[in-house]
Structure formats: C-alpha cells, structure tokens
Amino acid sequence: MEQKRLCPYCMGELPPAADSCVHCGKVFAGRNPAGCLPVGTVLAGRYTVGEMRSLDGEGILYRGVENLGCFRVTIKEYLPVTLSAERGADCILQPKTGSEVLFKTTRMDFADLYRALERITPATGLEAVLDVVEANNTVYAVMENLGGTPLDQWLEAQGAPLRPDNACAMLQPVFEGVAAMHKIGLVHRGICPENLRVMADGRCRLAGYATVGLRTAGSGLREQLYEGYSAPEQYSTAEFEGRYTDEYGLAAVFYRMVCGQAPVPAAQRMVSDSNPRARTVNSAVPGYVSDVLQMGLRLKPMERIQTVPQLVQALASKEYTEELGRTMKPETPVGQPEEKAHLLSIKGLLAGILILLAILLVLMVWTMVSHSLPSASSGSVEPEPASSEVLEPQNLVPSFIGMDYAQVQNNREYTGMYLFYVTEEYSNTVPAGQIMTQEPAADTVLKAGETIRLVVSKGPQKVEMPSIIGFSQDAAVQTLQSRGLIASCFMVVNDGSYAAGCVVSASEPAGAQVDVGTVITVYIAADPSVEITTPPEEPAATEPTTTPADPETPAGGGDPAADPEQGTK
Known part of the structure; x- marks a missing residue:
C-alpha cells in the first residue's frame, strides 16, 4: 500500500512518486542544498520533508508536514558537520574515518535528549517534541511548528x-x-x-x-x-x-x-x-x-x-x-581567584599586626624617655598618682552566622556570657535551624547588658496543595500560582470519561504540605479524538506521594488520576 504523502508547500495530497505538486506546481528537485534530504522525502511513512530552514554544528532544521493529521511540523536531523562524511544519493549518513565512536555517542546523546523532551512536552513554555525517528543511520526529532x-x-x-x-x-x-x-x-x-x-x-x-x-x-x-x-x-x-x-x-x-x-x-x-x-x-x-x-x-x-x-x-x-x-556566597572579584584572595587577606592581617607592634614599641620608648626627663619646676621627676579607674575588658561579638542554633543553645560559654533575642523566618536558601543573620555584627564591641539578636531559618515555606481535580488548565495554573507553586502541564489519554481540557491528576495529593516554588505536574485530559501514543515519565524530583488511580476509574470514585505512563504528541 502506497504511503500518503503531502506537498510540503500547499499540503495537497501527492500522487505516488511525484517530483512536483499537481496543486501548487512546485518542483521539488534542487530545492535543498547538497548533503540535505531532498524535498519530498518521507520519514517513518508519516512525515514529508520540506525545505531546509537552518544549519548548525549539530544538524539541519527542515520544514515539514505530518501526513496523517495534515499539519505542519519542524524536523531536526542529527548531522554533525565535523564528524560526518559526504552523503550519497541513498541519503544514508556515514561518519568520517576516525570519527566513528564520537559520531555514535553524540548521536545517542541527540536521541536521548529529544526522547526525554518528548516525554515532558507539551509543557507550558516549551516547544513540543512530537516524535523521534531513526532512519538513514541517523536520528530525526519531529517538533511542532511553533510560529510566533x-x-x-x-x-x-x-x-x-x-x-x-x-x-x-x-x-x-x-x-x-x-x-x-x-x-x-x-x-x-x-x-x-x-x-x-x-x-x-x-x-x-x-x-x-x-x-x-x-x-x-x-x-x-x-x-x-x-x-x-x-x-x-x-x-x-x-x-x-x-x-x-x-x-x-x-x-x-x-x-x-x-x-x-x-x-x-x-x-x-x-x-x-x-x-x-x-x-x-x-x-x-x-x-x-x-x-x-x-x-x-x-x-x-x-x-x-x-x-x-x-x-x-x-x-x-x-x-x-x-x-x-x-x-549567598560573596562574589570573588574577576582576576582574583579565591586562593589568591585568601592569601591577600592573610598578608593584610600580618601587615596590620606589624603596624600595631611598631606603634606599641614607639609608645614604650616615648614613655621611657618622658619619665627620664627632669621636671621643669623642681628639676626632679615627680611620680604621677596611680589612677583609680579600672578598665573593663572589651567583649567582642562572635560570628554566629551559619551555625546551628542548637549549638549556641547547648554551649554554656555562650549562654553564660551573652543574652540572645531569637526570631525565625522562612528561607529557601538556608537549612532549618541555621542562623541567617545577627545583630550586632561579628567583632563588634558588645556593651554591658546588650542583647544579640539572631534570626534562625525555619527552612522553606510550606503551603497546602489545593484540590484542582476537575479544574480547567488555566484555573489550575492560576490556583497553584496563587500559592507560590509552579504548574507543569501534560496532556493524557481520554477515552471520554473526563471533560476535555480539565485536570484529572496531579503529582501531589490535595492537602499535602509542599515547599513554595515546587513544580507540580498537572495531567490534563486530552480531547477524546486526539491520538496519544507516547508514554511520558514522571519527573524524578516530583514523585507522587500516592499511586495514581487507573484512568478508567469513574469520576466520583476518589480523585481520578491519569496514568503517568501516557503522554500526547
């Protein structure tokens, strides 16, 4: 049986083996440069290759048509120019002599990348990968025609x-x-x-x-x-x-x-x-x-x-x-690596110590000279009466930032010497229980009776996962965003049991406590007429806490859940 083939220009159906379009009159021969697939080539019995759009060091981007659904697509062919030999009339791609291993490993990387993208798209904000085809000793990624x-x-x-x-x-x-x-x-x-x-x-x-x-x-x-x-x-x-x-x-x-x-x-x-x-x-x-x-x-x-x-x-x-x-870690100036900056700080400290010793030496010499000089009035030196004032030792504030507050609480030296006022704040960057800020700052002279104020991290802020089953996609995204959560939407198979475009499952159950900023995978029921063939994998970092129910479970029998092993093209 002859494969259905569409004109990549007007999308009219072509007769078998036609080298031009009977509808728009376009001739296919010579449209693409040498080394590219000819216009009109069919991949996997389903996609017709059109004109080359662009070329980069990894491959060629073509315009294309999906013959069964009659819609436009973009096709990227893995063709690394530094590793590939000239392509013959049979369209089979061969590696350069000596580059066989690198050609094969990078081709595998290409296939793995687009298959992973195929499993998570269509997702909000990403160009969808619809299919990955292996042919001609290379790999083709079929993507939506994004437009815009x-x-x-x-x-x-x-x-x-x-x-x-x-x-x-x-x-x-x-x-x-x-x-x-x-x-x-x-x-x-x-x-x-x-x-x-x-x-x-x-x-x-x-x-x-x-x-x-x-x-x-x-x-x-x-x-x-x-x-x-x-x-x-x-x-x-x-x-x-x-x-x-x-x-x-x-x-x-x-x-x-x-x-x-x-x-x-x-x-x-x-x-x-x-x-x-x-x-x-x-x-x-x-x-x-x-x-x-x-x-x-x-x-x-x-x-x-x-x-x-x-x-x-x-x-x-x-x-x-x-x-x-x-x-966050302070920024290191350009041209001054961390080791060099550390070395400079040590040199600066040593220089400061030497300057301080020099000042003390000058003061000692001055004191000895001044005591040996005769008095202007009596010709002898009268000893000055000793001062009755006693200088209290200065108490410098330690650095508590980065320490666990439990360490401070359990340290008798700290609790016996200082008074603390502690507050807690949420933080996505500092682990719970760790001290984020202090006042006064480290190495500040602490006045008698003064309190050290510490701010301790409570860890990431938690919010309750809302119930979004049955919501439309837009309503679900807005509800999650209002609680500081990020929605990543996936279309799943729908045999007519669910309302098209509505949520059938989510990666977190309603009522669960999740971190603000968490990406929530939301499964949307596709239109029953949409063919779904690609099984997406659930993102590893967003494992559901409960096993999703079978998609055939009737509505009303608990939260319906789409099978995460299903996806859409």
Whole structure:
C-alpha cells in the first residue's frame, strides 16, 4: 500500500512518486542544498520533508508536514558537520574515518535528549517534541511548528526597554518550562532571545534544544554559543554545567528586556568584568531587580543564583532578594581567584599586626624617655598618682552566622556570657535551624547588658496543595500560582470519561504540605479524538506521594488520576 504523502508547500495530497505538486506546481528537485534530504522525502511513512530552514554544528532544521493529521511540523536531523562524511544519493549518513565512536555517542546523546523532551512536552513554555525517528543511520526529532516572533526581533520592534513586571509576565511560561526540564535532569544551555518566541498572547515559549556538545566550546562539534547569553562555564569543556547555566541565560535575557542591551559576553567578562549593573543602564529598573540580575550573572557558578524558582521569587520579592543576598556566597572579584584572595587577606592581617607592634614599641620608648626627663619646676621627676579607674575588658561579638542554633543553645560559654533575642523566618536558601543573620555584627564591641539578636531559618515555606481535580488548565495554573507553586502541564489519554481540557491528576495529593516554588505536574485530559501514543515519565524530583488511580476509574470514585505512563504528541 502506497504511503500518503503531502506537498510540503500547499499540503495537497501527492500522487505516488511525484517530483512536483499537481496543486501548487512546485518542483521539488534542487530545492535543498547538497548533503540535505531532498524535498519530498518521507520519514517513518508519516512525515514529508520540506525545505531546509537552518544549519548548525549539530544538524539541519527542515520544514515539514505530518501526513496523517495534515499539519505542519519542524524536523531536526542529527548531522554533525565535523564528524560526518559526504552523503550519497541513498541519503544514508556515514561518519568520517576516525570519527566513528564520537559520531555514535553524540548521536545517542541527540536521541536521548529529544526522547526525554518528548516525554515532558507539551509543557507550558516549551516547544513540543512530537516524535523521534531513526532512519538513514541517523536520528530525526519531529517538533511542532511553533510560529510566533523571535524575541530579539520583537524587542527591536519595541524600541524601548520593558518594565520588569511585564518582562516577568512574558517569561513566566519559559520559567516554568525550564524548571520542568531541570526536574528530569535536562539543561537547555541555549536560552537567548533568538531561541525564544513571542506568541500571539504576548507570552514567550522556548525552542532551540541541543546536546551539550553543541553548546560547549572544544567538545568536538562546531559549537554554537550566544554572545552575552552563554554562561562562562560553557566556554571550556573542563567546567561542569548545571541548572545554574540556564539560570545565567534567563538572567541575561531578562537584563536585555529591561535594559535594552545584552550583557557583556562572558568570555570578555572573565578577562575584565565591565558589565554595568541594570540600574546603571536604565535608572527605571528597581534597585532590588538590579541586585537580582547582578547575582544571576555572576561569573562563578557556585556564587550565582542556583535555580529558576530562586530567580523567579527574587524578581517578585524585594524581601526575598535581600535574604538571598545575605545568605549567598560573596562574589570573588574577576582576576582574583579565591586562593589568591585568601592569601591577600592573610598578608593584610600580618601587615596590620606589624603596624600595631611598631606603634606599641614607639609608645614604650616615648614613655621611657618622658619619665627620664627632669621636671621643669623642681628639676626632679615627680611620680604621677596611680589612677583609680579600672578598665573593663572589651567583649567582642562572635560570628554566629551559619551555625546551628542548637549549638549556641547547648554551649554554656555562650549562654553564660551573652543574652540572645531569637526570631525565625522562612528561607529557601538556608537549612532549618541555621542562623541567617545577627545583630550586632561579628567583632563588634558588645556593651554591658546588650542583647544579640539572631534570626534562625525555619527552612522553606510550606503551603497546602489545593484540590484542582476537575479544574480547567488555566484555573489550575492560576490556583497553584496563587500559592507560590509552579504548574507543569501534560496532556493524557481520554477515552471520554473526563471533560476535555480539565485536570484529572496531579503529582501531589490535595492537602499535602509542599515547599513554595515546587513544580507540580498537572495531567490534563486530552480531547477524546486526539491520538496519544507516547508514554511520558514522571519527573524524578516530583514523585507522587500516592499511586495514581487507573484512568478508567469513574469520576466520583476518589480523585481520578491519569496514568503517568501516557503522554500526547
């Protein structure tokens, strides 16, 4: 039986083996450059390849059509230019001699990446991966045709910088999508205005997925880094990348949106950090937002804001930003490694001690000379009467920050010498029971009877998981957001038992106590006519506390739950 094939231009059905379209008249031959798949090629009996859109060091992006559902798609072919030999007329891709092992391992990385994305998309803010096809000795990722306007073009058309609250609203779906990627161990590494699309509703979605090799200098692939948006650790294979790498990209995009210009490229900043603060570029940026971006764009990964929820909460709360600034590791100046800074601090201490000894020596000599001089009135030295004043020893305040409060309570030396006033505050950055701040500061002279004020962390703030079963997707997302939770939505199979577009299950049961900022996986019933074939895996970091019920359970028999081994294309 002949496979159904559509014209990639007009989507009209083509006769078997046609090399041009009988509907629009387009001729397929010669449309794509040599080395690309010819226009009209069919993959997996389901997708017709169209014209090449772009090429990077990892592969080729084509326009395409899904023949069965008659809708447009984007197809990315794994074709690393540094590892691939010339392709013949049979379209089979072969590695260069000597590159066979690296070709195979990076091809596996490509397939694993897009299969993982296929399991979590469609998720809010992410371009959906619909299918992964192996053919021609390579791999093809089939994605939705996202549409929209690239953010860099949209910002150029705007002209003026955005207000921070408007930028937050536009990027909110992207924050949620990146957080969902991080929960299953994926890092995007290419977050920049070029890979963000502004949709018709004014909100952004993220595309431009790639393996670690494409987004890391010196990996063996022809790297694709984005000046101003790629993090410092991406410029060397010796540096480890993690969630904080995407956090740098998000902070850089936000900086561009509110300042009207991109940050200074990281490679340049590592030589001499001349990147201006956001408030210096645009005085309308609130001081705390400028501080957040400063912390998000730090060059050393361990000194940077670490997670997307931290970044989002800091951009929304001046108080949280101040707490984060108090608890984060201080930034090391560029060109002065931590070891060098530590050595300089020791040298400074030794210099101070030597100066103090010199002053004491001068004072001793002066005292001896003054006592040996004759009195101006009697010609002899009269001893001065001894002072009756007794100097009390000065008591310096110790440093309590970072200690467990239980250590202070159980230390008789502390409790016998000092009076404490203790308060507690929630913190997503400091473990429960640990001291966050103190007043007076360490090494301050403590006056008699003065109290030391300590603020002890209560750990992350907990909220009660609301009951959202039966809610529409928008209502569920808004309800979770109102409690400081992040929704990551998945479509699941629906045999008609559930109302289409409504929540059938969530990764946390109603009434459970969860941390503010937690990503909640929300399962939405698809339209019964939608074919669902791809089984998504539940993100490891968001395990349900109870086993979801069978999707066939009738409504009213407890909370209905969608099988997490089902997903949609």
